[in-house]
Amino acid sequence: MVTAFNQYQDTQVTTASPEKILLMLYDGAINFTRIAREKMEQGDVAEKARFIGKGLAIVTELMNTLNHDVGGEMSKRLEQLYIYIIDEYTAANINNSVKSLDNVLKILSALRETWAEAIEIWRKERIAGGAPELRLPAQAAV
Secondary structure: OOOHHHHHHHHHHHOOOHHHHHHHHHHHHHHHHHHHHHHHHHOOHHHHHHHHHHHHHHHHHHHHOEOHHHHHHHHHHHHHHHHHHHHHHHHHHHHOOHHHHHHHHHHHHHHHHHHHHHHHHHHHHHHOOOOOOOOOOOEOOO
């Protein structure tokens, strides 16, 4: 059943800029990781695994969209971080490790904050007339 909220969410995604979609993906991964952590603490194994899977899917997609031709060293470092995050998700799921999910949250939050700051700097420069159209250097069209 399609609800008004689902239609609103679909519109938000389909009309969003690439940089907004990137931030939305980070927000989703962070949110799903927080929920997985809560489910882990509640002993709800099935839901913990489901939400880890959702966060993992987003991080995997972020990794798959890296553009090494454009991003160079930055995209290589992001790929290493994404691989580490995937390993932490796996450890959290197998070992019920809250610490692993906390590590994921720290990294994802730092990455999201960094991208948000970079996007804001670009926007200010663009308004001032000094910045070209934004092309996220390490991510392909997300």
